[in-house]
Structure formats: C-alpha cells, structure tokens
Amino acid sequence: MSFDDVILRRGTGSIKWDLRPELDPYWVADMDFASPPAVIEALQKRVAHGVFGYPIPHKGLREAILNYLSSRFQFKTKVDWIVHLGGLVPALSLAARAFGEPGDELLTCTPVYPPFVSVARDAGMKTVTVDHVMSGGRWTFDWEGLEQAATAKTKIFLLCNPQNPLGRCFTGEEITRIAEFCQAKGILLVSDEVHCDLVLDEEKTPFFSALHLSEELRQNTIVLLSPSKTYNVAGLGYAYAVIENSSIRGKFKSARGHTMPEINCLAYYAAEAAYRDGESWRQDLLSYLRKNRDVISEFVATEMQGKIVIPDIEATYLAWMDCSSFAFENPAGHLEKAGLFVSDGSYFRAKKHIRFNFGCAQSRVLEGLGKIKSGLLNY
Numbered sequence: 001m002s003f004d005d006v007i008l009r010r011g012t013g014s015i016k017w018d019l020r021p022e023l024d025p026y027w028v029a030d031m032d033f034a035s036p037p038a039v040i041e042a043l044q045k046r047v048a049h050g051v052f053g054y055p056i057p058h059k060g061l062r063e064a065i066l067n068y069l070s071s072r073f074q075f076k077t078k079v080d081w082i083v084h085l086g087g088l089v090p091a092l093s094l095a096a097r098a099f100g101e102p103g104d105e106l107l108t109c110t111p112v113y114p115p116f117v118s119v120a121r122d123a124g125m126k127t128v129t130v131d132h133v134m135s136g137g138r139w140t141f142d143w144e145g146l147e148q149a150a151t152a153k154t155k156i157f158l159l160c161n162p163q164n165p166l167g168r169c170f171t172g173e174e175i176t177r178i179a180e181f182c183q184a185k186g187i188l189l190v191s192d193e194v195h196c197d198l199v200l201d202e203e204k205t206p207f208f209s210a211l212h213l214s215e216e217l218r219q220n221t222i223v224l225l226s227p228s229k230t231y232n233v234a235g236l237g238y239a240y241a242v243i244e245n246s247s248i249r250g251k252f253k254s255a256r257g258h259t260m261p262e263i264n265c266l267a268y269y270a271a272e273a274a275y276r277d278g279e280s281w282r283q284d285l286l287s288y289l290r291k292n293r294d295v296i297s298e299f300v301a302t303e304m305q306g307k308i309v310i311p312d313i314e315a316t317y318l319a320w321m322d323c324s325s326f327a328f329e330n331p332a333g334h335l336e337k338a339g340l341f342v343s344d345g346s347y348f349r350a351k352k353h354i355r356f357n358f359g360c361a362q363s364r365v366l367e368g369l370g371k372i373k374s375g376l377l378n379y
C-alpha cells in the first residue's frame, strides 16, 4: 500500500466523504490513508477471535503506552497515571465538568479546534478567548491579553499543542511560560497534544510536551494524547490522559460518573499495535506529508498571486489559509460552488479563513488546490 493510492471512501459511513456526497472533501481532520499494516493485522486478529465483551486495557496496551511515553518523551510514567478515555473531546468536556462550576471561566486561545470553545457549556462555564498573535512570522500567544483575560473565576486553560488549525509546534519557552502563568493564577492546564506525532520537521521545530515541564508544573497539568490522528484510527474512539497529581486525577476520574461509555475493545488493540509497531510507517507518513506541505507552499506562492497567506506548517496535515484578500465574506461557502468542501474558518473563530486537509494522496492535494484556484480566482 502506497500513500499515492487513492482509496475510495464514499459509502463507507465516513463523515468526511458521506456527509455532503456532492462535494469533494478536504475538511474534517482524518486522513484518506489506510492505517499501518500492523494496526490492520492487530484488528483482524482481534476480530477473528469473535467475542467482543467488555474490555479492560490489557497488558500489551499498557506496556505499549509506557514504552511510547518513555521513548518519545523520555518520560517515565506510572501505569496509574494513565486514564483511558473514549476520545479527546469527551476528555476536554470531562475536565470542564470536573474542575469548573457554573459561572466559572475556561480560557483558551483562538483560532482553535471548535470544541475548545464549546465544551465549557457542558459544565455551565463561560468560555473566554484570547486571539493568537503573529510575532516574527510565527503564531504565538498574546501574553498581555492572557494576563488581562484571567480572573478569579478562571479555572481551566485549554492548550492545543501542536496547534490546530495554525500548525504551530510551540517551543519549550512558550509552553513553560503558559504553565507558569496557569500555576501563578491557580488555573489548571489541560494540554491537548493529539497532533504531537505529526511534527513535520522535528529537527527544526522539536515538540515540547507538557510532560517535559518541571515536576512542580506537571502537578498542575493534564496531558491528553492518542494515536488516533497519526495512525488514522479516530473512528475507533480512544484517547488517554496522563495525570501525575493524584488529587487532580481522582477528581477527573470521578467526574466521569455514568457519562462515558466503555472503551471500544478493538481500539485498545489498534492503539497497542500503532505504538508498538507503527514507527517506521509514521516516518514514511511524515515524509509524504512534508512533500504535500511543500506542494501547497509552492502553489500558494506561484498560482495564487499572493492572495492566500499560509503560516509555515510545522505540524499536522492541515493548512490554514487566510483568504481575507478576496471580497467573499465566506470563502468556504463560496468554494462549495467549485465543488469543494473545506473547513470554514469561522468555526475556529476566524472569518475569511479556510482549513485544507492535505492528509491524502498528492494527486488529490493537487485536485483540491486546483479547485481552490478556480473557485477563488475565476469567480
């Protein structure tokens, strides 16, 4: 199986392909690639067993996670620090319900993956947002804005690192400063790092996990991880939290109540295989994504007459395109007329932007870019 292969997904119950079948989809963050052979084999083996009763995280999975955290982050975890969950978004909501009371505030930076802004509602909390700012050609935090936004009611800061949709992989200084800010204000830091294994040039922009913070700062931190984005198994629904502080962990776990379903018994086996046997596939994926990213940069520079602006994409397979030089109020809506389905920036709290998913065969990337060009330049 090559990343160049175009696998037909229409009619497979795919939200990306079947929600609006009349459009060509480059929106939601799942890739069009098959998962690594090791993951598919592990699933086939588990399915062949034929019995699908209630699961527990089995020994192989627990070991695979501990080994992953140790080799990827040089972080020694205790098995008890891991809380298994059915997805990251439920985990964000759970954090809000565990640590916020109605009327409290949840702080996050925009533009951002939409649930960051909406999960506060699950706890009756209010969302307060501060826009990311551009500094030296890179998106970063508005430190003054954060200082001003934090109040005695602010209980949680949701961090997205690497950042979706900006594609930023924040530095150690930035993450440490965020963590120190949270600690000084008595705000719990929740760091969603689901895109951390999709850093495109790790030598240039190394990933700094909240797990790399000092022990003191880690005591005020929940880290959310999953193999779901990297190995394209989001449809199996699995994520986990690493929580070192036992009282935070206890509160987080008990807030689950009866609101979280059992975790999918297949997902555990897929996660184990991805972490244990997926690394060489991941490296191949990253080199393919780098080429797709370069195709996009080249296209924006040469074909779009400087009318689309994109940041350097340091991580993710998502290109955040600033289309504000065009007169269209809603570029994503406009592109539907050219048959294209991209994410509308306003869902991320940035109008006149689109997010283009390049986790697909390069021929498909080129097709999508062609439609962007004809849709925006020729209308």
Ligand SMILES: Cc1ncc(COP(=O)(O)O)c(C=O)c1O
Pocket: 029, 086, 087, 088, 089, 090, 113, 160, 164, 192, 194, 195, 226, 228, 234, 237, 238, 239
């Ligand atoms: C930053 C971030 N967090 C969470 C998710 C979704 O996670 P899950 O499918 O596990 O709920 C996404 C999906 O795009 C994401 O980009």
